[in-house]
Amino acid sequence: MAVQTAAKKERAPFDYDRYLRPKKLPHIWCPGCGHGIVLKSLIRAIDASGLTKDQICMVSGIGCSSRTPGYVDFNTLHTLHGRSFAYATGVKLAKPELKVIVISGDGDALAIGGNHFIHTCRRNIDMTILVYSNFIYGMTGGQYSPTTPQGAIATTSRFGNIEPVFDCCDLAKAAGATFVARGTSYHCQDLEKTILEAIRHKGTSVVEIIDQCPTYYGRLNKLRSATEMMEKFEKNGTVSVKQVDKLPPEKVEGKLLRGILHRVERPEYCEEYDKLIQDAKGK
């Protein structure tokens, strides 16, 4: 009996190589960087979606997170800092049959690319946007970003950051995104399911992913390891939307919600554009 239970539990290891460009590994990310964990959740979600590699176009801007497309065997575009959304919009309009997935950092999407981000959400163009939110500009050496918590140290806020943060999910929802969710690299299995739902959604879907930059955010803020950061910000710093109503207020206060936060239907941009073309032709 014990043997059977063990056998039932047994799962074959997931074959990531099918989706990777294995010769590109090891990737450039530092030891303990959350971006690699997120990439694995994303690959498993794509596998579960049933989409073929050729049906996907992955687009990114610039940043450590934006290096992701270099490691995967899809149609990929590594573009300009903050401009991935404009490129992705072009790809989707030219080839609406593709599943467009945008990979961005908190700096890429919410600072330099903030304008492109909100207008993409407003149009409700069919694409999935992942925002890897590690509270800092990793690639350029740890400058503060729109998600750096107040009081936190960055190379450009040596005495503590005085700026209030953007809540990426609130921003996406207010701008018009029709699917908004949050996950973490610690809850990597939930994240896989959330990304799968985002991919299946028709319209602009945004997933903010809290992950960790041990090299800059961790070191500057005296967090000794990736593990400590995952425990503090991801495991203990978030609450699942499914549990939030059952918890006493003191267990929820100051924590970010995790899970699917907003899901509605609204006309999709490419389809509306198509209707316009058909109408004009008929005239």
Place this chain on the structure above:
Amino acid sequence: MAEPAKKPANIVINESLCKGCSICVDFCPTNVLAMNGSVVAVKNLEACTKCQLCDLRCPDFAIQVF
């Protein structure tokens, strides 16, 4: 009659990909893994429940369990 032995886990570590972050060691629920210098090593194979949490959270495609 003696209980048939449970099939021990296969823990495959790719030492050339492991960056020694210790995430897998720290989050293993049954203390199977340990750091050996800058790479991970198996210290207590019998305790492995094949939960695959180490594999799922490794940022570097460096450990698999089956």
